[in-house]
Amino acid sequence: MMRRLLPKRGVLATMFAMLLIAVWFIQLPASAASTAHTLTLDMRQFEFTPGRFEVQQGDTVTILLTASDVVHGFYLDGYGIEQRVEPGISQQISFTADQAGKFRYRCAVSCGTLHPFMIGELVVNTNFPFWRALAMLGVSLIGSLVYLSFGAKQS
Amino acid sequence: MTTVPRADTQHRPSPLNTVLKSRLFQPTLQLIALFGFTLAILTGFFGTPAGSRNFGIVFVWIVWWALLIIVLVPFFGRAWCTVCPIPAPGEWLQRRGIVQRTPGKLRTLGKRFPKRLKNMWLQNFGFLTIATFSAIILTRPNISAGVLLGFIVVAVALSILYDNRVFCRYVCPVGGFIGLYAMMSPLELRVRDCQTCREHGAKDCVVGNEKGYGCPWMVYPGNLTRNTYCGLCFECMKTCPKDNITLRLRPFGSDLFVAKERRLDEAYKAFIMLGCALVYSTVLLGHWGWIKNWANMDSLPHWLIYAVGLWVFNLALIPGLFWVTTWMGRKITRANVPQRDLFVSFAYTLVPLGLAAWIAFSLGFVFVNGSYAISVISDPFGWGWNLFGTANAAWTPFAPQLLNFLQVGILMIGLMVAVNTAYRIARQHHSVHQQAFAAMLPIAGLLTLITGTFLWLYLG
Numbered sequence: 161m162m163r164r165l166l167p168k169r170g171v172l173a174t175m176f177a178m179l180l181i182a183v184w185f186i187q188l189p190a191s192a193a194s195t196a197h198t199l200t201l202d203m204r205q206f207e208f209t210p211g212r213f214e215v216q217q218g219d220t221v222t223i224l225l226t227a228s229d230v231v232h233g234f235y236l237d238g239y240g241i242e243q244r245v246e247p248g249i250s251q252q253i254s255f256t257a258d259q260a261g262k263f264r265y266r267c268a269v270s271c272g273t274l275h276p277f278m279i280g281e282l283v284v285n286t287n288f289p290f291w292r293a294l295a296m297l298g299v300s301l302i303g304s305l306v307y308l309s310f311g312a313k314q315s
Numbered sequence: 316m317t318t319v320p321r322a323d324t325q326h327r328p329s330p331l332n333t334v335l336k337s338r339l340f341q342p343t344l345q346l347i348a349l350f351g352f353t354l355a356i357l358t359g360f361f362g363t364p365a366g367s368r369n370f371g372i373v374f375v376w377i378v379w380w381a382l383l384i385i386v387l388v389p390f391f392g393r394a395w396c397t398v399c400p401i402p403a404p405g406e407w408l409q410r411r412g413i414v415q416r417t418p419g420k421l422r423t424l425g426k427r428f429p430k431r432l433k434n435m436w437l438q439n440f441g442f443l444t445i446a447t448f449s450a451i452i453l454t455r456p457n458i459s460a461g462v463l464l465g466f467i468v469v470a471v472a473l474s475i476l477y478d479n480r481v482f483c484r485y486v487c488p489v490g491g492f493i494g495l496y497a498m499m500s501p502l503e504l505r506v507r508d509c510q511t512c513r514e515h516g517a518k519d520c521v522v523g524n525e526k527g528y529g530c531p532w533m534v535y536p537g538n539l540t541r542n543t544y545c546g547l548c549f550e551c552m553k554t555c556p557k558d559n560i561t562l563r564l565r566p567f568g569s570d571l572f573v574a575k576e577r578r579l580d581e582a583y584k585a586f587i588m589l590g591c592a593l594v595y596s597t598v599l600l601g602h603w604g605w606i607k608n609w610a611n612m613d614s615l616p617h618w619l620i621y622a623v624g625l626w627v628f629n630l631a632l633i634p635g636l637f638w639v640t641t642w643m644g645r646k647i648t649r650a651n652v653p654q655r656d657l658f659v660s661f662a663y664t665l666v667p668l669g670l671a672a673w674i675a676f677s678l679g680f681v682f683v684n685g686s687y688a689i690s691v692i693s694d695p696f697g698w699g700w701n702l703f704g705t706a707n708a709a710w711t712p713f714a715p716q717l718l719n720f721l722q723v724g725i726l727m728i729g730l731m732v733a734v735n736t737a738y739r740i741a742r743q744h745h746s747v748h749q750q751a752f753a754a755m756l757p758i759a760g761l762l763t764l765i766t767g768t769f770l771w772l773y774l775g
Contacts, residue, residue: 207604
């Protein structure tokens with residue numbers, strides 16, 4: 161009798177898969193107020209200073225880019241912004257942080273051995289992709305445990 | 316243990332069967348790979364020191380690595396070992412030939428490889444050593460070339476001393492993790508009928524015959540239950556007079572449930588691989604410039620702290636955490652199973668998660684840096700050539716917005732397969748469902764914590 165009441169494993173798996181997809185794609189409201197940020201971002205082999213900064217979604221960001229040792233480049237994932245920076249000549253970029261999440265900025269000009277790994281992080285809060293991923297982690301764990309628990313009882 | 320269905324890919328006769336049995340098959344692939352490998356070494360030594368403009372760096376650590384960890388290992392297991400050029404010169408010297416089966420014994424000094432080293436420990440320490448210097452090796456063309464050349468020299472030296480592929484089986488740091496993760500592959504080389512092997516006294520697959528050599532990997536195919544130590548050279552397929560060897564399709568990760576062959580050295584391989592994926596994701600893809608500089612040997616004291624930290628993390632911290640979780644499961648269930656057995660058995664749950672972690676990590680730099688290959692193919696030495704008209708192709712990250720989707724998806728799949736694996740391994744130790752379920756709960760918690768850490772590194 162109990163066995164008949166339990167959902168089949170395939171149904172369970174499908175339910176959790178749909179829940180996972182829903183968690184990732186669900187639309188969440190963005191914050192309304194926006195602020196203007198201005199900061200200086202210095203580049204030297206093989207790090208950015210600051211290595212990470214956070215803003216709110218919708219904020220206007222102005223960055224003064226400087227290079228302390230050799231020629232570097234600034235490339236911001238997701239926003240497609242690219243700027244070459246030579247030592248002694250600072251460059252300014254501005255953009256609106258309209259996408260939430262973590263976006264890496266990278267050196268875009270070959271600057272030495274660790275150039276491909278010269279990375280910094282811009283976090284545009286609220287970092288929904290990260291929280292969605294954590295929610296998916298929870299759904300995956302609970303889904304797996306329920307699946308194993310029910311599945312084992314059925315078998 | 317339940318038997319999972321297998322699909323034989325080789326109906327007799329079939330084109331695949333003919334190709335795999337051809338003596339030209341492996342040497343042809345090895346010669347092509349040897350050309351690329353030689354070019355990687357030459358460009359490393361004589362090309363530009365800028366890694367992102369050097370064929371040796373871009374094609375080994377971006378193109379080859381991506382192909383290996385994202386495609387070959389998960390789907391084809393040890394297929395790279397079929398192609399790998401590193402053992403080829405030594406093997407050809409042993410055989411005194413490249414294609415045809417040379418009559419007589421292998422030409423070596425006939426030494427016996429020490430029994431205590433017939434395991435994965437050398438590969439474990441070799442991989443950790445490479446990992447310790449990885450910021451240097453992955454970015455300096457000349458040092459990278461030196462390491463590749465060193466691999467060939469060691470492989471040739473060992474093939475002079477010992478019969479068969481001792482380098483591949485016991486020494487190669489890459490072969491070690493390929494063997495571990497090949498357990499996940501849906502492809503396996505096995506015998507069709509074990510009884511046929513038992514009844515066949517000549518054992519041509521072990522000693523060889525006029526059609527081929529005895530197994531270079533020192534494996535008896537009749538007993539083969541996992542992919543870990545089969546290098547897919549297909550010699551056994553050529554020598555078997557009963558046509559009893561085949562390639563089969565099977566569910567992903569089937570080898571993880573072969574209980575009788577689990578060992579501590581393999582368990583440690585799983586810890587080290589997962590640990591290194593975490594360390595690389597932090598050091599190479601993270602935003603902490605100081606730790607990159609430490610790994611890059613900006614000063615000896617800094618690098619020593621980094622190196623000691625890496626080894627302690629991989630050999631003590633991750634295994635220690637795992638020991639505690641298996642101990643908790645044992646206490647909860649009051650299981651009458653030795654703690655060491657549970658520790659080793661459950662370590663195999665880290666194989667799917669570790670592979671997923673490596674794929675997620677590799678996507679992180681392959682998507683971003685893959686476009687260097689387009690320019691480098693036209694100018695492999697960085698000397699200003701333009702062989703195919705693409706030398707001036709700009710660096711263009713590929714779909715960075717897609718990266719997070721893929722990383723999250725792959726890590727979730729890795730976690731779910733790992734939790735499922737933990738339960739199935741638990742059922743091998745506990746016949747009762749509730750006990751098995753309880754025993755694997757702490758492990759599921761640890762697996763989730765590790766996955767969460769990767770998510771934090773990539774998205775947080």
